[in-house]
Amino acid sequence: MAVGAGILRVPKEAKKGEIVKVQMVITHPMEPGTRKDPQTGQIIPAYHLTKLEVLFNDKTVSVVDMGGGVSANPFIGLTLKVDESGIVKIAYEDNKGGKWEKTAEIRVV
Amino acid sequence: LSMDPVSALAKLRAEDLMSFKSLGNVTLVFTTDMHAHLKPLYFSEPVNLVPPKGLEGLPGYVAGRDFLRMYKIAPNTLEAYFDSCVNFPELARKFGKMGGGEHITWIIKSIVNERGRDKVLVLDGGDTWVTTAIGLFTDGKAVVDWMNYTGYDLMVGHWDFTLGKEKFLQRLKELKAEFISQNVVDADFGDLIFKPYSIREVGGVKLGIIGNSFPFTPIANPREFVEGWSFGVREEQMQKFVNELREKHKVDAVILLSHDGLPLDIALAKKVRGIDIIISGHTHDVTPRPYFVGNTMIVIAGSHGKYVGRLDLDIRNGKIRNYRFKLIPVASNLLPADKGAKELIEKWYKPYEKKLSEEIGVAEVLLYKRDTFFSTFDRLVGMAIADYFHGVDIVTSPGYRWGTTVLPGQKITVDDVYDFTAITYPNVYLMKRTGEQLKAVWEDVADNVFNPDPFYQQGGDMSRLYNVEYEIEIGAKQGQRIKRAWIKGKELDPKKEYTVAVYGGPTPPPETLLPDVKPIPVYDIVIDYIRKKRHIYVDPTPNVKVLDAKYVSPLEGFGKGMIRRKA
Amino acid sequence: TFAPGLLKQSFGASKLDEELQKRLGVSLSQIKESPEVKLQAPTIAESGANVPVSVESDIPVDKVDSVWIFVDNNPVPWITDIKLSPMNGRVYFATRIKMGQTSNVRAILKMKDGSYLMATKEVKVTVGGCG
Ligand SMILES: [Mn+2]
Ligand SMILES: [Mn+2]
Numbered sequence: 001m002a003v004g005a006g007i008l009r010v011p012k013e014a015k016k017g018e019i020v021k022v023q024m025v026i027t028h029p030m031e032p033g034t035r036k037d038p039q040t041g042q043i044i045p046a047y048h049l050t051k052l053e054v055l056f057n058d059k060t061v062s063v064v065d066m067g068g069g070v071s072a073n074p075f076i077g078l079t080l081k082v083d084e085s086g087i088v089k090i091a092y093e094d095n096k097g098g099k100w101e102k103t104a105e106i107r108v109v
Numbered sequence: 110l111s112m113d114p115v116s117a118l119a120k121l122r123a124e125d126l127m128s129f130k131s132l133g134n135v136t137l138v139f140t141t142d143m144h145a146h147l148k149p150l151y152f153s154e155p156v157n158l159v160p161p162k163g164l165e166g167l168p169g170y171v172a173g174r175d176f177l178r179m180y181k182i183a184p185n186t187l188e189a190y191f192d193s194c195v196n197f198p199e200l201a202r203k204f205g206k207m208g209g210g211e212h213i214t215w216i217i218k219s220i221v222n223e224r225g226r227d228k229v230l231v232l233d234g235g236d237t238w239v240t241t242a243i244g245l246f247t248d249g250k251a252v253v254d255w256m257n258y259t260g261y262d263l264m265v266g267h268w269d270f271t272l273g274k275e276k277f278l279q280r281l282k283e284l285k286a287e288f289i290s291q292n293v294v295d296a297d298f299g300d301l302i303f304k305p306y307s308i309r310e311v312g313g314v315k316l317g318i319i320g321n322s323f324p325f326t327p328i329a330n331p332r333e334f335v336e337g338w339s340f341g342v343r344e345e346q347m348q349k350f351v352n353e354l355r356e357k358h359k360v361d362a363v364i365l366l367s368h369d370g371l372p373l374d375i376a377l378a379k380k381v382r383g384i385d386i387i388i389s390g391h392t393h394d395v396t397p398r399p400y401f402v403g404n405t406m407i408v409i410a411g412s413h414g415k416y417v418g419r420l421d422l423d424i425r426n427g428k429i430r431n432y433r434f435k436l437i438p439v440a441s442n443l444l445p446a447d448k449g450a451k452e453l454i455e456k457w458y459k460p461y462e463k464k465l466s467e468e469i470g471v472a473e474v475l476l477y478k479r480d481t482f483f484s485t486f487d488r489l490v491g492m493a494i495a496d497y498f499h500g501v502d503i504v505t506s507p508g509y510r511w512g513t514t515v516l517p518g519q520k521i522t523v524d525d526v527y528d529f530t531a532i533t534y535p536n537v538y539l540m541k542r543t544g545e546q547l548k549a550v551w552e553d554v555a556d557n558v559f560n561p562d563p564f565y566q567q568g569g570d571m572s573r574l575y576n577v578e579y580e581i582e583i584g585a586k587q588g589q590r591i592k593r594a595w596i597k598g599k600e601l602d603p604k605k606e607y608t609v610a611v612y613g614g615p616t617p618p619p620e621t622l623l624p625d626v627k628p629i630p631v632y633d634i635v636i637d638y639i640r641k642k643r644h645i646y647v648d649p650t651p652n653v654k655v656l657d658a659k660y661v662s663p664l665e666g667f668g669k670g671m672i673r674r675k676a
Numbered sequence: 677t678f679a680p681g682l683l684k685q686s687f688g689a690s691k692l693d694e695e696l697q698k699r700l701g702v703s704l705s706q707i708k709e710s711p712e713v714k715l716q717a718p719t720i721a722e723s724g725a726n727v728p729v730s731v732e733s734d735i736p737v738d739k740v741d742s743v744w745i746f747v748d749n750n751p752v753p754w755i756t757d758i759k760l761s762p763m764n765g766r767v768y769f770a771t772r773i774k775m776g777q778t779s780n781v782r783a784i785l786k787m788k789d790g791s792y793l794m795a796t797k798e799v800k801v802t803v804g805g806c807g
Contacts, residue, residue: 009298019765025297032774034751038620061763069747069755071726071772075297078758081765296726327722328802339728341718553802557720564719565800587778615803 001027004100008090013109014082020106022054022061023077024090032068049074052092056080082106121187123444127219132433133423134312136224137364138217141234141390142412144268144511145244145252147454149206149441150528151514152413153197154395156666159481159658161559161566162584168407169371169394173666180397191415191438192395198475198670201516205442208414212441214259214450216417221260228312231259231286234390234410235266235322235368238280240511242465242527243457248276251457253284258453261286263307267323267368267391268511271533273334289320289366291350292343293335302338305350314361314424317354319347319384321367323391325567331534331616342369342564344380351383361427364388370568371396371409378402385429388418392568393479393510399434408434412511415439465524470639472519473646475663475671478512478529481558482571482581483651485663486512486529490631491575492647493638494537494610497629501539502596503547503577507613508558508570517673521645526635536628537612540621545603548591551579555590559583574652577601582656592656692746692782695753700744700786707784707792715783715795721775724801730770731783731795738762741786743769749779775801 005027014020026049033046052064062078080088085108093099160170171179173194182188190200191207221229233256238249249272256264264286270277281288291305306319324342327335347365354360362385367374370392378387379402386406393412400407410418416436423431458465478486491504513528515521542550551574557567579594594601611617612631639645649663649671663671693703717729731743737760744757758769767785775781778800785793 007297021768023298023770030774032752038618056763059763061761063759064756065758066756066771067752067754069750069752069774071774075728075770075772077730077768077770079765079768081763299728325720325722328720332723339722341722345714345716550803556800557802560800562719565798567720 003028004094004098006090006092006100006102008088008102008104010080010088010104010106012105013107016108017081017083019079019081021077022080022088023075024102025073025075026052026092027073028094030068030070030072030074034068046095049092049094052076052090054078054080055089055091057084057086058089082108084108121440121443126437126440126443127216129419129421129435130433131224132421133431134228135314135316135422135424136220136229136312137232137386137388137418137420137422138220138229139232139234139388139410139418139420140213140414140416141368141388141410142236142393142511143208143233143252143414144236144412145239145241145249145531146208146414146528147210147241147243147251147255147457149209149212150413151201151206151516152208152415152512153194153477153479153514153667154192155479155481156194156661156663157481159583159655159660161561163561164372164563167372167375168396168400169375169392173661182397187438187440188397191440192397194666196668196670197514198516198667201514204440207441208439209441209446210255210259210414210454211446211451212439212444213414213417214255214447215445216437216439217259218447220419230263230309230311230316230318231261232318232366232388233261233264233286234366234388235264236268236390236412236511237264237266238269239271239533240268240531242461242524242531245527245531245533246461247457248272249280250283251454253280254457255450255453257283257285258450262309263318263320263366264288265290265320265322265366265368265390267326268330270322270326271330271334273533274336274338289318290322291319291347292321292324292340294339294343296337296339299339306354308354308358308360312424315359316362316364317358317360318364318366319350319354321347321365321369323368324373328615329567329569333616334533342373342377344377348381351381355383359427361424362386362422362429370563370566371407372563372566373568374407375400375402376563378405378407386420395436397436399432406432410436413513465522465527467523468520469523469526469636470521470643470645472515472517472521473644473673474649475517475667476515476521476645476647477663478514479510480570480663482653482655482660483573483663485647485649487573488575488647489645490530490635491573493635494631495575496638497634498537498539498610498626500608501610502607504575504610506573506575508554508572509613510570517671521639523636526632526639530632530635532613534616535612535630535632537610537631537634538617538628539623539626540609540611540617541606541623542609542621543603544601544605544607547607547609548594548601548603551591551594552588555581556587559590560587578652578654580654580656583658692748692753695746699754699757700784700792702792707794709796710793713783713785713793713795715781715797717781717797717799719798720800720802724775724777726772727775727781727799728770728772729781729783731768733767733785735767735785735793737764737767739788740767741788743767744784744786745771745773746782746784747773747775747779748782749777750775775799777801
């Protein structure tokens, strides 16, 4: 998958007031900038996500800061209290100016 | 080979082995770690089970004469023969081979007949489908077929996964028993791959059986086989399932069917509340009596098909009121065979019979595998590999706990060699390693064996190092246990590069391998070597000195009979 | 001779202290170990490149500012942090981290009252053993 591609996983439906899991996996090499290429011996330049914001109906739920210590193809899991139907959005960026977004919907039943 | 099963037969009968005063309304029948031994074999318990600091005297760390003393077993009895190494060569001639699918089936069916099918649950603890020729050549199918015929209900796994995901899942489809594991999850989102537990009505009560497969499968064996799955002990999640079974499903008893290993399960029983019974596996230990942690009963039924565990329980209104337990020794000379199972096993062997029964040499010394540090078979592998790749400095052989035992004077067959080496990733690789790197790896393995906390162990024995002698302090800190080491008589030099032959571990990264060396399966090397030498003698003196614990030599453990007397 | 493991230990500790000062403005000795912080991580990592960790707590989420994850013996001990809000509903954070060698992993809750609570677990990174 292309760098920046993401899978955002939330339950389609929730009861009002229910606390649900929001999970995501993002395709990214997460190079810390300290690793050497085993073949060439050259330092591999830093290339990793720096920030990821989680919003619900455009209100900020959480902000994650990260560096090259997070595994390649980062996984992030957190919780969200669902008080109304709406859109979960994740917005994330890397140290080379890449910016991406991804959304998913939750309906209160 | 002189065999006198008759004198033994005269004293013991099948009824004596099976004798059991049935009790209560539930019978659990279980085997574990058969390692695809559908045919009877010799298998000696280890001379040593050297304990990490603080775990001395616990089940799983007592062997040989100490074991007989701990369980008050009279020497030279059938029980002593099954449970210890003491006088193994002589007793083997007296009592004959152990295990074998047709006898296990006979035992299980006899118990089912006696109790009634609705009162019995038949369980298997894994390490069942592979690591013999028949397991390897049929990708485990022969064993699955036998399990289906015998009537197993539930199973967990470990080496079984080394078939690779695709074949493994195919076998599960064919298996009539249910595979349960709460500790195997999708590596991304943590979703369960298998059913975590099974609820069974047995003898009029509800049993909740939780499964744990080997927690360290992707570390102890190549990760490729289970790519995308994550294991681990997952004790927090296990606690959730125990509570769910009790509160939501109102079961009368909670049973853990586990391949964690006995020391880890003993530690686990202190962390997870509310498990009534743990049926353990992986470390191949033998518990003639249950071990209790608080109210949790822990048992384990040995390995290689040597035992069938029988646990009768009186369970009423959510309480275990009474129990009776026995490990039935599968003494193949003294027990009838189930006709159908015998035919089924013969059918599976037929295409390979000729190849496998070929006699390629004769053992001049007892060949065995299991011990904390050293075995004659591993030294033989070292000799064979060093002979094949001229000029290697070191051969390392994995500390698996499975194999077979070949008696002094016994002919060695191709099947025997596979019994020791039949893995799905058999290649021997050559690599260059500095003394420093080697020591780091050995320290790593030593910590997996001797960490005082079983949650940080992996339940195997120490890697076998050929052309290496070393001194080890078990109780030293992580990274500081190996005090001195010599390669071919010269002190290990941290800066020097050594050529090392390895097999049976995680697949080495390509950049570490010597170029232009064709990988070759370990069993081919060993078979050719035995053919060439015919008479196989291996010096039984260990290459390891343990500085701070008792370490019994094989000659002391097995007795002088381990070396063949010259005619 | 071989470098004793002890050196690594102390090196890890001072490195961590530097990092804590830089990121949180406190030193390790000022942070309380608390059973209220529950850190889940494997005892033995399946791969040092990929160690799943999760942090949770029953402390009400509106008392917590953020959750931080550090690894003592990594070249850069700080791994990640997450700012929480009442919309999270509870204190929970899960991710996967890299570990170069066996080390303590620490989960630190930065509380809104300026205090810190911590859970620590040792994760072993190994080349593997034997089946
Ligand atoms: Mn086993
Ligand atoms: Mn096993």
